[in-house]
Amino acid sequence: MSASQEETDDRPGGGRRQLVIDVGACSRCGGCVELVPEIFRLRDDTGLIEIIDDAVLDEEVITEAMRYCPEDCIYWEEE
Helix, strand or coil, X not given: CEEEEEEECCCCCCCEEEEEEECCCCCCCCHHHHHCCCCEEECCCXXXXXXXXXXXXXXXXXXXXXXXXXXXXXXXXXX
């Protein structure tokens, strides 16, 4: 199971890609939520980390959250 949010990749030859959290691998440490609360949140009802649908996706801060993730469960998926 994974949570995801799409964005257009502005790199040359880039297309659409999707930000994904592999919630099955996620340890729910909350590091991503702490670093980028405007993009990630912990749902109280499910206890799962999710990507906020209306978030502005800033690649620099997302990359920082990816580096900080102890389970490496945040990644870009090319469409």
